[in-house]
Amino acid sequence: MLVKKTTITKPASRATALLATAGLLLSALLYSSCGHSNAEGNYQPPITTLPVFQVTASDAHTTEEYTASLEGTQNVEVRAQVDGYLSKIYVDEGAYVTKGQPLFKIDDRSYSEQYNNAGASLQAAKANVEKAHIEVERMAPLVAHNVISDVQLKTAQAVYDAAKAQLAQAQAAQGNAAINLGYTTVLAPASGFIGKIPYKTGSLVGRSEPQPLTMLSDVKSVYAYFSMSESAFLNFVSGQPGKTVQEKVKAMPPVELILADGSLYPEKGRVETVEGQFDKGTGSISFRAIFPNNEGILRSGNTGRVRITSQHTGTILLPEEATFELQDKIFVFAVGDSNKVSSKPIVVKGHSGNFYLVDQGVKPGDKIVFTGLDRLHDGAVIQPQPISLDSLLKTKPL
Incomplete structure (x- = not known):
């Protein structure tokens, strides 16, 4: 006999019904905050x-900044023009000197004797010229009166000409000796600051030495050398007024210099020149700017960054x-x-x-x-x- 079982469920309490209703409302709020479905049932994200x-x-x-190296407008290698021992050093490293000021003294005793010897040879040459001239004047009237032959006068004239040539050689020799004697005192070729002095008193110096006596830098104004990439250069050419590159360089506004410590150099400079071709190795082209250096803050060998400002x-x-x-x-x-x-x-x-x-x-x-x-x-x-x-x-x- 088939027996059918029926399960009877008791009605829920009022509190249970309220909790169920609150849960449905919360679910609806969460769903609406995340999005909703349209009439076709597709989910729509929130706006x-x-x-x-x-x-x-x-x-x-x-503003564009480019790494720059600084150099004095004149960087001169001071070298010895004659060989000898360094007898005196008149300046110290870092000193400021003026053009023509003595810097070094090379032992000049041998060069002084060479000059004296050249002087003596010059006097002898002058005496020979005078003697030959007297001989020519003595023979001239004798030839005119047919006392001696014309050949003797021509011979005397040749001796006189040879004596004058020897006089010119003696004068040149004395001049050369004077130059060498003058080279024993090394003078500053320009005004500026003295660099490192690798030699000491008593050192043997000369023209064949690979190292100069010192380096002299004129830093009243300094050059800042920097390079632009090809793309930066093309932007510069297209953005600056003027037809030629030279005109565009002249039209550039003043540039600024940022020092190695990040501070801004108080004086502004100007770009003067640009090289005629790109460096094949780096693909860049070099510019040169000049900055005044009245206070002597900048020195050759400094580094920094050139800042170029462009208006648009x-x-x-x-x-x-x-x-x-x-x-x-x-x-x-x-x-x-x-x-x-x-x-x-x-x-x-x-x-x-x-x-x-x-x-x-x-x-x-x-x-x-x-x-x-x-x-x-x-x-x-x-x-x-x-x-x-x-x-x-x-x-x-x-």
Whole structure:
């Protein structure tokens, strides 16, 4: 006989019913905060509110810094012009000297004797000339009266000419001896600071020595040598006024020098020259700027950075925070119709503080997402919160 069992469930209490209702409401709230489904049952993500600014064209300046090496306008190797022992050193390392000031003394005794010997030879040559001249004058009337033959007079004249030639040689020899004697006192070829002196009193010095007596640097003004890459040079050529490179160099604004400790040198300089060709090894081209050095702060061998400031009119500025990089390219999220965002690549031509100077990719009037880019993807819908680009320019340094 089949027996049917029936299970009877007791009605729930009032408290249990209230808890169940509260749980349903909480689930509904959580579901609505995360998204919702449309009429077709597809899930719709929530709309995020993000700050958006409108692109405008404005004026700005950019600064580029290049590593530089400093040299005096004159860096002269002071070398011995004659061989001998160094008998005196008149200056010390680091001293400032003026042009023509004695620096070193080489033992001059042998050169003094050479000069005296050349002087004696000169006197003998003069006497021979005088003697030969007297002989010619004595024979001239005798030949005229046919007392002696013309050949004797011509012979005397030849002796006289030879004596004059020997006199010229003696004069040259004495002049050369005087020059060598003068070289025993080494004079400063220019005004400037004395470098290292590797020799001491008693050292043998001469023209064949590989090391100079010292290096003399004229640092009333200093040269700063720096190099630009090929791309930076092309940007310089396209951004500066003028037809030729020389005209563009002259049109450059004053440049600044940042010293090795990071401080700014108080005097501004100017770019004077640019080399005629690129270095094949480094792919760069060298520039030379000059800076005044009235206080003597700068010395040859110093290093620093040359800072070049360029002015840009009517350029597009974008905050770096509004960009992201992907595969070596820089992108922004632009807001389009229905507040959908799409990524757009931009071409950057320079920096100005925390801003990019944009050459291509966006135009005035475009709307760009400022922050929250990590939460976005192409096609995402946002709720724009308009902000002013001018306010960003005021709060962030250019």
